[in-house]
Amino acid sequence: MTASATRYLYLARHGEALPEQSGPGQSGPGLSENGRRQAVLLGRRLRDVPLAAVHHGPLPRAAQTARLVGEQLGAVPLRVDEAAGDYLPCVPGRAELPADSADLLLDFLGEVSQAEREHGAALAAEAIARFTGPVAGEVDRHELVVTHAFLVGWLVRHALDAPDWRWLGHNSANAALTVIRYAPGRPATVITVNDQRHLPTELRWTGFPPEWQI
Numbered sequence: 001m002t003a004s005a006t007r008y009l010y011l012a013r014h015g016e017a018l019p020e021q022s023g024p025g026q027s028g029p030g031l032s033e034n035g036r037r038q039a040v041l042l043g044r045r046l047r048d049v050p051l052a053a054v055h056h057g058p059l060p061r062a063a064q065t066a067r068l069v070g071e072q073l074g075a076v077p078l079r080v081d082e083a084a085g086d087y088l089p090c091v092p093g094r095a096e097l098p099a100d101s102a103d104l105l106l107d108f109l110g111e112v113s114q115a116e117r118e119h120g121a122a123l124a125a126e127a128i129a130r131f132t133g134p135v136a137g138e139v140d141r142h143e144l145v146v147t148h149a150f151l152v153g154w155l156v157r158h159a160l161d162a163p164d165w166r167w168l169g170h171n172s173a174n175a176a177l178t179v180i181r182y183a184p185g186r187p188a189t190v191i192t193v194n195d196q197r198h199l200p201t202e203l204r205w206t207g208f209p210p211e212w213q214i
C-alpha cells in the first residue's frame with residue numbers, strides 16, 4: 001500500500017487592494033499600504049510553519065501579497081498557479097439554491113457567460129486536485145495558497161462536503177488565515193477560518209462588509 005501523510009492547507013485572501021480600475025487589459029489593482037502591511041504580518045505569522053511552497057494567483061494583488069509573505073519566510077518557493085486565481089468556481093441554477101436566498105445569490109452572480117462558467121468550473125476542479133487531500137509519502141506537508149475570496153469559500157465548502165453552490169455566502173477578510181487539515185483516513189478538518197490574530201485591530205476585517213465585522 002502506498003504511504004500517505006497529512007496535508008495542512010493554509011489559505012489566505014490577498015491583502016487589501018487599491019480601488020478597482022476597470023478597463024480593457026486591466027489585471028486589477030495592486031495592494032494598498034494597509035494591504036502591504038497585512039501581507040508582511042501574515043508572513044511573520046507563518047515564519048515558524050514548515051511551508052513547502054507558497055502558491056498564488058496570477059493577479060497583482062495576490063502576487064504582491066505572496067511576494068511580501070515570501071520575504072518573511074526565507075527560502076520557500078513561490079509558485080504562480082491559475083487554479084489559485086480569481087474565478088467563479090461554480091455557477092448554480094435557481095433549482096439548486098434555497099428558495100429564500102435564490103434571488104439574492106443569483107443577483108450577486110449577475111450575468112455569467114458560458115465560457116466563464118466552464119473556465120471557472122475547470123479551475124475549481126484543478127484547485128481541488130492540486131491543493132486538497134492527504135499527500136503521497138510519509139512526510140506531512142504544509143502549503144500556503146494566497147488567493148481570492150471565492151476560492152477560500154470553495155475549498156471550505158469542499159472540506160465540509162457542502163453542496164457545490166455553498167461557496168456563496170462565505171467571505172474572507174484580507175490576509176486572514178483559513179487552515180484545513182487533510183489526514184489519511186479522516187474527514188477534512190477546517191481548523192480555523194478568518195484567523196486574524198497576526199493583524200492589529202486597525203488592519204482586521206478589511207474586505208468584509210461592515211455588518212459582517214464582529
Ligand SMILES: O=C(O)[C@@H](CO)OP(=O)(O)O
Nearest residue numbers: 013086147148149150151
Ligand atoms: O472580487 C471579489 O469580490 C473577490 C472574489 O474572489 O476577489 P478578491 O478576493 O480579489 O477581492
